[in-house]
Amino acid sequence: MPKYYIYLIYTGLLALILILVVPRKEIRRLAFWGILFGAVVDAFAIILFTHLLDVGGYLNYGPLALLGMPFLPLIAWTVYYIIYFYFLPKQPPWNYIFTVTAASYSVIFSNVLSNLGIFEWNYGKIFIPFLIYISWNSLATWAYLKFIEDINIYAD
Numbered sequence: 702m703p704k705y706y707i708y709l710i711y712t713g714l715l716a717l718i719l720i721l722v723v724p725r726k727e728i729r730r731l732a733f734w735g736i737l738f739g740a741v742v743d744a745f746a747i748i749l750f751t752h753l754l755d756v757g758g759y760l761n762y763g764p765l766a767l768l769g770m771p772f773l774p775l776i777a778w779t780v781y782y783i784i785y786f787y788f789l790p791k792q793p794p795w796n797y798i799f800t801v802t803a804a805s806y807s808v809i810f811s812n813v814l815s816n817l818g819i820f821e822w823n824y825g826k827i828f829i830p831f832l833i834y835i836s837w838n839s840l841a842t843w844a845y846l847k848f849i850e851d852i853n854i855y856a857d
Contacts, residue, residue, distance in 0.1 A: 704763075704818050704819050705761055705762050705765050705819070708773040711777060712777040715777050718784065723784060734786060735779045735781075736779050738782045738840075739779035739782040739783075743778040746833070746837070747774075756823055756829060757820070757822040757823050759771045761819050786849075796846065799842075800839055801835065804831060804835040804838045808826075808831050
């Protein structure tokens, strides 16, 4: 089996988890924000951390890319942030604990992908990844709680 099938498998599993645990109305409500903080931020992260700073990046994506940008991780990060926002607690300290836990999960998952040969970190596998993920999740959490939480574009 080619390694790029792993992208299909984990993106499909995340999408299945999303469909099973997040109500459809909430998926619609959170989709834009998931795309913004998932796909858009990951696209910028790929450009910055892979192409400009050489911190690490995706490997072995085969035909599942366009112009050197793998597109299944963008979808996976979108799904991740829809799930993230759905379960994000509103009150401190729980939202802080949630953010740190999610960043830690992301470090662990990126290292699993590294062990599978579809992702690499060039400057350590714990500290730099944790800084990246905690920054990303903190920005998403802050923006969601400050500006987005009460917006309901599908109000009845």
